Amino acid sequence: MKKAVLLGWDGVPPTLVFEELIDRMPNLRKLLQSSTYGPLRSTNPPITVPAWMSMMTGCDPGQLGIYGFRHRTPGDYKEIWIPDSTQILAPKIWDMTGEAGGKVIVIGVPPTYPPSEVNGLLVSGFLTPDIDSPYTYPERLAKTIKQLVGEYKLDVFYRTEDKDTLGAELLEMTEKRHEIAKHFMQNEEWNLFVMMEVGPDRLHHGFWRYYDTTHSRYIVSEKYRSLFIQYYEMLDRHLGELMEILPDECLFILASDHGAKEREGAFCINQWLREHGLLTLRTEPTSPTSFEDLDVDWKHTKAWAWGGYYARIFINLEGYEREGCISPDEYESFRDMLAEMLREITGPNGEKWANIVHKPEDIYQECNGEYPDLMLYLDDLHWRASGGMGYDSLYFYESDNGPDDAIHDWNGIYVIHGPNHTHSRRDNQNILDIAPTILKHLGLKVPSYMKGKTIRS
Amino acid sequence: MPKTKSRKGKFTSVSIPIPLFRKIEEHIADTGFTSVSSYVTYILREIVAESASESSSASSAKEDQKKVKERLRALGYLD
Known part of the structure; x- marks a missing residue:
């Protein structure tokens, strides 16, 4: 079997690395000269979970039944579950490679905890409970990692004002992950190598507000702006080192699951629903309160929402929900009316927003699991949605959770280097195209349920 | 984009004896359930969820979920 590498950089937008920082990234610049590359359209929603698993399975979020970091427990208004590896039922590219006899190395892809058996090695990603959990397959691999880099870092806590510590931890985490990646790439047998x-x-x-001079809350700080750039210089150095040890005739793909841009603020979607008579509370919150702690009068609530990068709107459907009050007969007309109202939401000064509203069945191949009735992107993702209530205004900028400078954007990046690829920029590739491209290179069958197209040279 | 209807808005019928239906109606009279269908759906979901959790290593999974949930909450992912 041939060899392929998929290197993932979480949340990297095309303009940042293809244009703004390209002079600081000589290895990427060199790679682009002999690669097919461009923006990579993310999933809908453009969120780490489900985006990486869509890339790894070739299935859209509806096919996966994974719509974000949390999901509803059917029939329960507030109970949630977080997807782990056991809920990803579609085979990943490493499962297919392993089944065909190929050896695999998988590092850091979410959600891969608990680690499932693979024909090779697997180090789970940041949705692992902690480093004391059995986060590798085989389990003894964790000992090797400890010998190589000491305390391995799965993630960092970024919602902090302590930027010095955050910066140091970021550099340390990324150094360590690449150190083990290079070690495994050189010392283990593999046909497919995947790292995120x-x-x-x-x-x-x-750190986005220290880098982006157009950020509405831009802060001048040479120190943190330099740190931002220094991080990318480090990524570039590791990219160069990986390219150096890459075997001949190996397909190499660098890809991002989504992009990033300035976050404007948050919009209280449930407060808005209440203002429009669609949600009723039994008890008034006296201060900002998360949705799960609110005393909702469900019998008199027609719709409610979850926040995040997008708002998931749920309709309180009779027969489906415990205290549903929208009858099946009026469900579709109510949903259409609500979609229209959501599109018309405006900004804090009454300015028009580029809101996007979807019905899940209109955008997915199929809808599995507990999907929302409507999906809402506020001002083309610039504004997050908050499910909390008890705020003075529908709009707020900072929260008790700590600072957060960036929001996701629709386009990540892809760069493909390997047999037959020469310098060529293509702007219309989709995250679902990655799995079939890799399978085809490895000489494996592309399943018919994968709707992505092989990226050609 | 084609406008399809959600299967959430579609239901299928299951037959139950009329006396049982009446009893359920009485049973849910002062509860939050707004219809017999809502109640029966709720009960059936409970049974299905219970059998699913019995077939997995539920307790360690619950502890893992709790830890991940706490982290995601602190990061504002569960707003």
Whole structure:
């Protein structure tokens, strides 16, 4: 079997690395000269979970039944579960490679905890409970990692004002992950090597306002702006080192699951629903309160929402929900009316927003699991949605959770280097194209349920 | 983009004896359940969820979920 490498950089937007920082990234610049590359359209929603698993399975979020970091427990208004590896039922590219007899190395892809058996090695990603959990397959691999780099870092906590510590931890985490990656790449047998580095996304959330001079809350700080750039210089150095040890005739793909841009603020979607008579509370919150702690009068609530990078709107459907009050007969007309109202939400000064509203069935191949009734992106992702209530205004900028400078954007990046690829920029590739491209290179069958197209040279 | 209807808005019928239906109606009279269908759906979901959790290593999974949930909450992912 041939060889392929998929290197993931979480949340890297094309303009940042293809243009703004390209002079600081000589290895990327050199790579682009002999690669097919461009923006990579993310999943809908453009969130780490489900995006990486869509890339690894070739299935859209609806096919996976994974719509974000949390999911509803059917029939329960507030109970949630967080997807782990056991809920990803579609085979990943490493499962297919392993089944065909190929050896695999998988590092850092979410969610891969608890680690499943693979034909090779697996180090789970940042959705691992902690480093004391059995986070590798085989389990003894964790000992090798400890010998190589000491205390391995799965993630960093980026919602902090202590930027010095965050910066140091980011650099340490990424150094260690690449150290073990290079070790395994050189010393273990593999046909497919997959690694995901979560650091860029954490850097954006923690430091974007120090880098982006157009950020509405831009802070002049040479120190943190330099740190932002220094992080990318380090990523570039590791990219160069990986390229040097890459076997001949190996397909190499660098890809991001989504992009990043300035975060404007948060919009209280449940407060808005209440203002429009669609949500009723039994008890008034006296201060900002998360949705799960609110006393909702469900019998008199027609719709409620979850926040995040997008708002998931749920309709309180009779027969489906415990205290549903929208009858099946009026469900579709109510949903259409609500979609129209959501599109019309405006900004804090009444300015028009570029809101996007989807019905899940309109955008997915199929809808599995507990999907929302409507999906809402506020001002083309610039504004997050907050499910909390008890705020003075529908709009707020900072929260008790600590600072967060960036929000996701629709386009990540892809760079493909290998047999037959020459310098060529292509702007219309999709995250679902990665799995079939790798399978085809490895000489494996591309399943018919994968709707992505092989990226050609 | 085609406008399809959600299967959430679609239901299928299951037959139950009329006396049982009446009893359920009485049973849910002062509860939050708004219809017999809502109640029966709730009960059936409970049974399905219970059998699913019995078939997995539920307790360690719950502890893992708790830890991950706490981290995600602190990062604002569960806003």
